[in-house]
Amino acid sequence: MTETKYYNFNGFNSKTGNFDPQCYAIVDDETGRYTEVGHGEGPKLGQSVDVGEKYMMPGIINTHIHVDSDVNYEFGKTKFGVDNENEHVRAVIVATHNMKTMLRHGVTVVRNVGTARMTDIEIARMQREGSVEGPMMIASGAAFSMTGGHGSGGGGIEVDGVDEVRKAVRQAMKEGAQIIKFMVTGGVSAGDFENPNQVQLNEDEVRAGVIEAHKKGIKVAAHAQGAEGIKIAIRAGVDSVEHAFHIDDEAIDMMKVNGTFVVPTMIAMKRIIDRPEEVPAWMIERATTHWQAHQKSVARAAMAGVNIAMGTDAGTPFNGFANESAVEMDMMVEFGHMTPQQVLQSATINAAKLMGISxxxxxxxxxxxxxxxxxxxxPNDNIKAIQEKDKWVFQHGQPVVFHQEENIIS
Structure with missing residues (x-):
């Protein structure tokens, strides 16, 4: 067994969200796991890396992406996203590119919650086999919506009634889905025929899917933006509520009792608001209408002690796969009024707990x-530090981005 020691760093404390000084960690180079962690210089080893009093934390975990979306195309124009059979080959190419980009920006684990034609399930398998470079991915396959509901035109699976939900969820798990995603409400960017407050899936439909998924130990995420849709999702037993623009006091109490997570994805709406000349007027109106409520909801949930996990909704308009995770963390501080410690935990240990991989x-x-x-x-002094371009990135103990010539290796 060969091991490498990393020492002389400020190490992230997952319990407090702070950094402990003068830490060391020893990694088994074959298994990619930590074998020893402590304070001081640690034992002498043949191969050691002096981290130079920098700040070391777990790789970023992004719990909400759409890996096969191509945000390089203008929204509303031909070929934006990947939403038909002719685009499937490009979907795979786009997904593999996005995977590599995320990893090189420090995102080492992701949860994909909705893609066309189950592309993400195979990409996740290929990553685990080592044939695709990128974060470890928990993949959902296509999301579930009512007929004509949010996401139904982009490769989603339409279901109506408890029996259809039950059958479709079982089929998705048979095909390899590791997370189930329901579109409980309308949204911001799907079209001017719906809105975030519009309830789409019924509570009994969502509950039927939750029961089937939980039988197999598979978690369930719910796209739910309006207040009633959020509470429908919580009562149905979902593990996380995505976006959650309008969280009221009743929803907060329910989330705390049930242990429900919120994944805010603040960058998704802000990127739309910041591009008024490049998106349809109805989308700008919808985003700006709900933006203030979204900020207040995140702040109130965090203050109340609701579980929060970081996610970006990468793949939505102008919301890519590079440094967006770090930007989201900055927005959670600036607009969600969370502490840097809370945000760091949301992108590491909290995200891992939500995904069942802690x-x-x-x-x-x-x-x-x-x-x-x-x-x-x-980053507790300046959360923007996560956006650093030259940060080291390691995955399973192997360097992805590492400026070796700048460090002492013996």
Whole structure:
């Protein structure tokens, strides 16, 4: 067994969200897992890396992406996104490119929640086999909506009634879905025929899918933006509510009792608002109408102690796969009024708990995979430090981005 020691760094403490000084970690180079973690220089090893008092934290976990979306095309124009059979080959190419981009920006784990024609399930398999470079991915396949509902025109699966939901969820799990996604309400960007407050799937339909998924230990995410849709999703037993623009006091109490997570995806709406000349007027109107409520909802949920996990909704208009995760974290502080510590936890240990992978990811701890990033500045003093262009990125103990010539290796 060969091991590498990393020492002289400020290490992320997942319990507090702060950084502990003068830490070391030893990684088994074959398994990619931490074998020893502590304070001081640690034992002498043949191969050691002096981290130079920089800040080391677990790799970023993004719990809401759409990996096969091509945001390089203008919204509303031909070929935006991947939404028909002729685009399937390009979907695979786009997805593999997006995977590589995310990893090189420090995102080492992702949860894909909706894609066309189950593309993400095979991409996730290929990543685990080592034939695709990118984050470890939990994949949903296509999302479920009512007939004509949110996402139904972009490769989603239309279901109406409990029996159809039950059958479709079982089929998706048979095909390899590791997370189930329901479109409970309308949204911002699907079209001017719907809105975020519009309830689409019924509570009994969502509950039927939750029951089937939970039988197999598979988690369920719900796109729910309006207040009533959010509460329908919680009552139905989903594990996370995505976007959650309008969280009222009743919903907060329900989330705390049930342990429901919120994935805010603040960057998705802000990127639309910031491009008034490039998106339809109805979309701008819808985004600006709900933006203030969204900010207040995130702040109130965080203050109340609701579980929050970071996600970007990457693949929506002008919302890509590069540094957007780090930008989302900045927005959670600026607009969601969360503390930097809360945000760092949301993108590491909280995200891992939501995804059911906290035994392997989300901490710098013995037995965990050595997925980590190293940055120059303490992000609790300046959350923008996560956006650093030259940060080190390691996945399973192997360097992805690492400026070796700048460090002492013995």
């Amino acid at each position: 035994d392997n990811y989300g901490m710098i701890a013995v037995g965990q995979y050595a997925d980590f990033i190293v940055i120059q500045e303490n």
